[in-house]
Amino acid sequence: MAREQRLAEVFVEIADSLIDDFDVLDLLQRLSARCVELLGVSAAGILLADADGELQVIAASDEHTRLLELFARQHDQGPCMECFRSGAARTNIDLRNSGAAADWPRFTPRAREIGYVTTHAIPLRLRDRVVGALNLFQRTDRRLAEDEIALAQALADVATITILQQRSLEQSHVVNTQLxxxxxxxxxxxxxxxxxxxxxxxxxxDAFHAFRSYARSHHLxxxxxxxxxxDGSFDTAVIPAPEAGPEAGPAA
Amino acid sequence: MAEVLRSLRPGSGGDPAAAGARALGVPGVAVSVFPRSPDGVGAVRAPEPLWCFPELSLRFEELQFTLGEGPGPDAVRAGIPVLEPDLRLVAPDRWPVFLAAAQQLGVHGVCCFPLALGGARIGLLTLLCDGSGPLSDIQLQDTNTLTAALIASLLGDRGPLDGLSSMNGGPVGSDGAAGHDGDGLWPPEGLRRAVVHQATGMISVQLDTTLAQALVRLRAYAYSSGRPLGDVAEDVVARRLRFEGAMDDDGNGPHSPDGGEG
Incomplete structure (x- = not known):
């Protein structure tokens, strides 16, 4: 399927979700997965700034804990933090570059361990305010072209709207509450x-996978x-438990 | 705000409610925490006042939780802030008994903020307002900071809930604190890591307790063993470390399952 057609479908899917009573985490997770699909990257995550101005991961294309932890490492350093502070996108960053290791000693080696060689950080902007960042990782060194970066920014803008739910955007306390x-x-x-x-x-x-499958199949x-x-008001025994087994492999 | 943060340090002798009221420019501040409940993992309990300034805020807090209606009980139930800075503007049927009683007490407006980390419910921050209008953006920003600091402090190793961990068989090391440079409360080290919250969920099942208690236990163990919270959490999630024993037993610290039943 042509990317343009797929892109139109994705925006329709998101618009439909926004009309319904949607779950922000679920929608952002879908959006992250669509970033991977549309931009041809290996992983995507959405980070939001907390009350202290530090970034926290809110959704990822893949819930594997190793990937979540990689995003979390950027709470005070890394391309996302720089993007958040400056409000400018940081794209096509080569993680094999010695500069990356020197600039972000806690972040870069971990990203390399997982096998990522390129990363991008796109700001989540609400007018003149930056509320977080969209973070992309690639296992290859293919550069993202201008139009792909513009698409990433469009997806980041959708994420921002999703989080802030379009209402009362002027009132910063409402923004804070929603964040x-x-x-x-x-x-x-x-x-x-x-x-x-x-x-x-x-x-x-594995537990999360079973939990999310149950929620989706029951439209919860x-x-x-x-x-x-x-709070104990739902009996988890009704969810089909995954088979007990060793930890799943590394993030895709 | 710096004074407020200082007042939260253990042994500072400060009054966080009074300092908070001064920093935020509001007439009163109350901080209430959920008591430990031996049975009620699911039950919604009323929080109990911990720090209140002035006396009026204590009487207000007791009023709304005695009546079981008002912005505080609503904030606790829904887990979101309830802001009613001018009680005259509230529809009379929303809290029929509370409204008249609060105004009789001399409270003109109130803003309530739940203190929670995800499903770990810790308490409630209540600001009394003078009824002259909504909180300003700066007041709300400062409230956010105060909320984060209170959560960190209340979960802290030597914070107000600390008795819970040490009296409950948590591993209280005699010299375990070596290597920590002070309060260990602020900033809330490790709380940004997914693995800490995952471990909290696991421990809550192991100990059959609330998420808040589980997190206190986890932090207490990390503190007394002199290890970073995230490292201990990784051990829990990887099942190298289990917390066992009823909350009221003595001496049931966590243990490594190696050589056990497997």
Whole structure:
């Protein structure tokens, strides 16, 4: 399928979701997966600034903990932090370059370990304010072209709108509340991964996979279901537990 | 705000509520925390006042949780802030008993912010307002900072909930604190890492306790063993470390499952 056609479909899919009572984490996760598909990159993640101005991962194309941890390493250093501080995109960064290792000693080696060679950071902007960044990783050194970077920025803008839900954008306290609420949902989902992994004796990644499949097939909002797991009002025994086994392999 | 953050350090002798009211420019501040409940993992309990300034804010806090209605109980139930800086503008049927009682008490407006990390519910921050209008952007920003600091402090190794971990068989090392340079409370080290929250979820099942208690236990263990929180959390998630034993037992710290039942 031509990319233009696929692109149109993706925007229709997102627009449809925005009209419904959508779950912000689930939509951002889908958006991350679409970034991977449309831009031909290996992984994508969306990071938001918390109350201290440090970045936290909110969604990723792949929930593997190793990838989540790589995003988390950028809370105070890395291309995303620089993009967030300056408001400018940082693209086609070669992680094999000695400069990258020197600039970000905690981030670069870990990214290389997973096998990434190129990274990009695109700002999530609301008018003159930067609220986070879209982060892309590639296992190859193919450069993203201008039009692909413009597309990445368009997807980042959709993510921003999704998070802020279009309403009352002028009121910064509303923005803050929605950012906090998205970050809080993210923490909740991580806690639920742990709860389920322990109950089922599986890895957290397998637990999450089963949990999300259940939520999607029953049209339940991920965050709502997570909250019900935590407060005990949902019996997790009804979710088909994944088979217990060793940790899954590294992030794709 | 710096004074507020200082007042949260253990042993500072400061009053975070009074300092908070001064820093935010509001007439009163109350911080309430959920008590440990032996049975109610799922039950919504009322938080209990921990720091209040002035006396009025304590009476207000007791009022709304005695009545079980008002912005505080709503914020606790929904897990989102409830801002009503001018109680005269609130529809009378929203909180029929509370509204009249609050105004009689002399409270003109109130803004309530839940203190929570995901599903780990810790408490509630209540700001009394003078009824002259909404909080400014700067006040709201400062409130965000205060909220983050309170969460970190309340979960802290020697913070107000610390008794919970040491009295509950948490591994209290005699010299384990060596290598830490002070309060270990601020900034909330490691709380940005997914693995910490995953480990918290696992520990809550291992100990059959709330997420908040599980996180306190995890942090206490990391502190007393002198290791970074994230490293300990990795051990929990990789099942190299388990927390076991009822919350009220003594001496049931975590243990490594090696050589055990496997």
């Amino acid at each position: 906090n609420s998205a970050l809080s949902s993210r923490i909740l989902v991580e806690q639920v991964k742990g709860v389920l992994a322990e109950r089922w004796n599986t890895s957290v990644d 909002r991920l965050t709502d279901l997570a909250r019900h797991v935590v």
